[in-house]
Amino acid sequence: MTRHIVFANRKGGCAKTTTAVNVAHSLALKNYRVLLMDLDPQAHATLSLGMVPNPGVPNIYTLLDGGANLEDVIYPSRIANLSIIPSSRNLSVVEIEGPCFSADEHRLSEVLHSKKMDMDYVIMDPPPSVGTLSVNALAASEEVYIPMPMHFLAMEGLAEMVRLIYQINAAWNPGLSLGGIIPTFYNKNTRITKEIEGDIVQTFGEKFLAPPIRQNVALAEAPGHGLTIFEYAPKSIGALDYDALASFIDERH
Amino acid sequence: MTENCQNSIPSRVTLKDLLMQKNVPVSRPAQDNGQEGFNRNCSCDQYSCDQEIASHRLMQITDTLFKRGVAALKDDRPCCARGFFETLLAVEPDHIKARLNLSVALSRMGDHKGARTVLEGVLVNEPDNAIALQNLEVLDSIGF
Secondary structure, eight states, X not given: OXXXXXXXXXXXXXXXXXXXXHHHHHHHHTTOOEEEEEOOTTOHHHHHTTOOOOTTSOOHHHHHTTSSOHHHHOXXXXXXXXXXXXXXXXXXXXXXXXXXXXXXXXXXXHHHHSSOOSOSEEEEEOOSXXXXXXXXXXXXXXXXXXXXXXXXXXXXXXXXXXXXXHHHHHHTOTTOEEEEEEEESBOTTSHHHHHHHHHHHHHHOGGGBOOOOBOOHHHHHGGGGTXXXXXXXXXXXXXXXXXXXXXXXXXXX | OHHXXXXXXXXXXXXXXXXXXXXXXXSSOTTSOOHHHHHHHHOGGGGTOXXXXXXXXXXXXXXXXXXXHHHHHHTTOHHHHHHHHHXXXXXXXXXXXXXXXXXXXXXXXXXXXXXXXXXXXXHHHOTTOHHHHHHHHHHHHTTO
């Protein structure tokens, strides 16, 4: 059975795309068939896999607009077991056109669940905003993981995400549940990190606190080379941390 | 001097404070369903869905909430179960099975008084409800 996972946070710069890309690759390394779905008009997940976003070829926009079938927009990546539905800048039309766009909140869910997929994981990377694209991703998923740096404003963003999950649950997708909160840019020695970790455990329970992703410059460098952390620096702490996170997610099921 | 500075720093805002500010129920874990969204579901004109679809969706949601509550009870997570059943009852207050299970969750959390209140509420609707009577007897036997 395919697991549909979304890494979401309305706040930008919280390592959401880095997490989606590297968890996808780690799961592929564990011999799972993984589909990475880039739902961000910035196309950073597409770029991170070394692909050039091209509005001229069928992509996630074409799929949501009804101009292509699912099988037409899935492209194999150079990484074994990992495929991608790329994004491109024309996807921003979805957010701009809003209600005029033919894709409603259920569009992605309908497309994904209309036929059996030959995938173990579908991993979605929505934009850092609460718009049509993010709602589509949340409405089409069973699990949401929230990457967040350990500082106060990110915690406010977390509270807002929890509120959004409640809304999505009730209005569009009762099957959506919180998978976990992923501390990113993690430094265990700071007081704020300890306090926020304590807050998360106290509010949600220990099992919702995912393994942290430590601050690691290789994680910032890898996308510039069109590589994942497992290709760019496989022995870095970034690779170790994402491997641990992928195992955590894999074992959650 | 240092002491004065420290005293002037307001106490830290916690995640719980933030959730409460946003009217997100903090007694329930985030994997359950929220009452807030049901209000949105009711305003279905906005989403161009007709009454039948809205009604069907609501049934699906209550069914999901009930199943999740039962699963949480079986999984020894009474706090989560409480959240599911309370949310369900906010939409469907007369759901007897949810009320019976809520009493079990409350009892397992140590809130025997709350459990009794829920069971007595069930008996107002169904004076002969065997499960409610039986569970009240259990509470009596342990002195609550």
